[in-house]
Amino acid sequence: MEIKDNLEATNQLLPVLKKDLLANDVSSASATVNSLAEHTAAAKKAGTDPLWKLASGLPWIGPNLAAASEVSTTANDVVTLAAKPLVGAFQSLDWKALTPVDGAVQLAPLQKAAPSVVSAANSVELSYHRLAGIDQKPLLAQISEPLNSAKDQLDELRGLLSTAADAAELVPAMMGVDGPRDYLLLIQNNAEVRASGGIPGALAVLHAENGKITLTNQDSASAMGAISPAIKVDPVQETIFSTRMGNYMQDVNMTPDFPTAASTARSIWLQRHPGQVIDGVISIDPVALSLVLKATGPITVNPALPEGASMGELPTRLTSANLVPVLLSQVYAEIQEPVLQDAYFAEVAKKVFDTVASGRTPGDKLVDSLATGVSDNRILLWSSRGNEQAILSDTKISGSISGPSVPAAGFGVYFNDGTGAKMDYYVKRTVQLIQRCHAGGYAQYTAKISLTNTAPANAAESLPAYVSGNAVFGVPIGNVATNVIAYGPSQARAEKARIDGKDVGIASYTHAERPVGIVHVQLKPGQTQTVEIDFSKVVQNGQAELRVTPTIQDTKDVILPEQKATGCTGN
Structure with a gap:
């Protein structure tokens, strides 16, 4: 009960700490993190009591007591080794320090904060793996459910801190602190x-x-x-x-x-x-x-x-x-x-x-x-220096289609103009992943892409020739030609495609062990077409993630929530 009460108090204080940091209220954040430390220290003390540790060796109930001990110890480590140093670093990293002065960003505060951020990232990474290594088979639901919740929170936090640590290391050097x-x-x-x-x-x-x-x-x-x-x-x-x-x-x-x-x-x-x-x-x-x-x-x-x-x-x-x-x-x-x-x-x-x-x-x-x-993938960065690019490749800003920044169940839908003009200003798009019924023990997905040409009906007369393309590349004036490119996860297969429900040919390739399917579409003014590209043999079990070419539309209007096909079992 002592462990439970203190960890529940910790859960209630975490949103307060987040609010304090977002509000740039360093004084309140320091008080909140001190309260967090008191509760996690109490939970750790109860969970590492000699009698508790002795009882952890008992059959049936023992693994549950050991897991509770690990959770309480991990919570205390995250607060003392990550949260406290981060709040301390935050005190020296005022947002005003990131505002250019005489045309220059003051890099000294970021350099001063970097060791704390890197240390916090390492601590959270170790804590995550400590909890991930616990065998959950003998655990009761009262233990396994909070354990999974803690793992999920640490998993999200380690990604954010890893990015922050990379930035703290890279930004000063890439902004010329060691040379132009x-x-x-x-x-x-x-x-x-x-x-x-x-x-x-x-x-x-x-x-x-x-x-x-x-x-x-x-x-x-x-x-x-x-x-x-x-x-x-x-x-x-x-x-x-x-x-x-x-x-x-x-x-x-x-x-x-x-x-x-x-x-x-x-x-x-x-x-x-x-x-x-x-x-x-x-x-x-x-x-x-x-x-x-x-x-x-x-x-x-x-x-x-x-x-x-x-x-x-x-x-x-x-x-x-x-x-x-x-x-x-x-x-x-x-x-x-x-x-x-x-x-x-x-x-x-x-x-x-x-x-x-x-x-x-x-x-x-x-x-x-x-x-x-x-x-939204609208800002991308590549470094010609191998050591810096190795760090960037772990992050989304690298724009890589393979490597550590791409999730195991990663899908991508991209567009290349085939009009040779500036007609994509008039194209509205939506992209959605649909998880279909499993087959042969593998997951199956469909990438569903809808495209609408919103150009005026009289585009041939009303639009400048430079915008319409003037049919130089064989596309009728006012029409929009697009190559729709879909990437599936590594080891999957791009099988077949449809336009408005009718089977069409698909150009199938492999790039960085990822299947690639390409379909060509052409839209008259006012016309909508829906392309579906099927992927089979998806072996990854993680949450599917979709990346799409950024367009003039807001990304949240383009990428629709994933759907599951109705009538399937075992998904």
């Missing part, structure tokens, strides 16, 4: 969709030194032209996504594997800009930029255009509300030349970064905006 860094910035244009987001039209170099970031050399994919000889790319991915990946900057991200796209983009840039040093590649899209504007407030743009060129009716004041439609639609109606369009994109990016560097944006709001962009 230069990163190629890809601004992905979702109006012409690519697997990782959109065509990388506008490009720039970010220079980082002692926490200060400046936007330097700028260029555009269209101005680079075709690369000859082509950059060498993984032949497996070339087979799936075409050899254009190594020929054109616009096509490096036809693969959903961002490390491949990023390293190819770096090689193309260096071929066009010999003598430069590029330490990594960062990708961001207009939706992520609009999230940043929620934190910074509006910006004013006034790009330097050649004599005689005009911005037309494009607004000079951009907000989080109008940024996306202006960049992905209106700019094409007002500016005809692709090079000038890219110049407008580059000017917007420069003004956003200048505004962030000005120091007028609260650090907590800025971090929140960037975190949302990372969560």
Whole structure:
């Protein structure tokens, strides 16, 4: 009862601690964590009492007493070895420290906090494995249920702390505390969709030194032209996504594997800009930029255009509300030349970064905006340095389609434009996983993808030729052609596909031991089609997770909750 009462009191205090930290109330958080420590210490004392430990060796009831002892000891370790140091680190890591001063982020507080964060992450990782190693077969429900709950909470916490520890180690170095860094910035244009987001039209170099970031050399994919000889790319991915990946900057991200796209983009840039040093590649899209504007407030743009060129009716004041439609639609109606369009994109990016560097944006709001962009796969990062990339590959920001950042039961649905234009601004999508009946001891899933072309019925007359594509690639004006690409978990199979319930051919491949199925669709204005791609032989038993190409839509409107087929048993 003493163990039970103290651990229940601990459960009630944990939400209070979370609230204190989110409110940046360090004083209250310190008091809360001290109360937590008192309760967990009392539970541990009761659970490690000599008589209790002796009784743990008894048959039947003994394993339950031993498990209770492990839970109480683990709870105390998590509080004393993780929570307390984290709250202490939080005291030195005020959000204001993350707000740029004179254009630079102050990295010293983060460096000071790093050892505590890493230590906490290690402690939680060890605690998780301690509980995971308990044999649950002889346990009563009164013990096994709280044990599973504790494991689930620690599992979630260890993932978060691992990411935080990686960030604490990586950020200072990658922001130039040990020497300057230069990163190629890809601004992905979702109006012409690519697997990782959109065509990388506008490009720039970010220079980082002692926490200060400046936007330097700028260029555009269209101005680079075709690369000859082509950059060498993984032949497996070339087979799936075409050899254009190594020929054109616009096509490096036809693969959903961002490390491949990023390293190819770096090689193309260096071929066009010999003598430069590029330490990594960062990708961001207009939706992520609009999230940043929620934190910074509006910006004013006034790009330097050649004599005689005009911005037309494009607004000079951009907000989080109008940024996306202006960049992905209106700019094409007002500016005809692709090079000038890219110049407008580059000017917007420069003004956003200048505004962030000005120091007028609260650090907590800025971090929140960037975190949302990372969560939605709109901000991706690759490092050319092997030791840093090894850490990044463990995290979602790496954009990897294989490795530790991809869950065992991971699915992916990605899109590549086949129109050769900017029609994806008008495409609305939903993606859903459906768990079907088991067969032969294996799970089976269907990826269900609906696409609607919302372009006006008179798109051929009302849309600029640059937006519609003008049928240059054989797609009727106003139509949208898309390659729908679905990845299943490792060792599974992509079996068959349907469009609106009718069987269609499926191009089937394997990439990084994951099955890949591709279906081509073409939509007239106002038309909707539903693609279903079936996966069989799914051996992973974990929770299925779905990743989807980020588009102009809010991610929560695109990815629908997983469903189970009705009438099945044993799922």
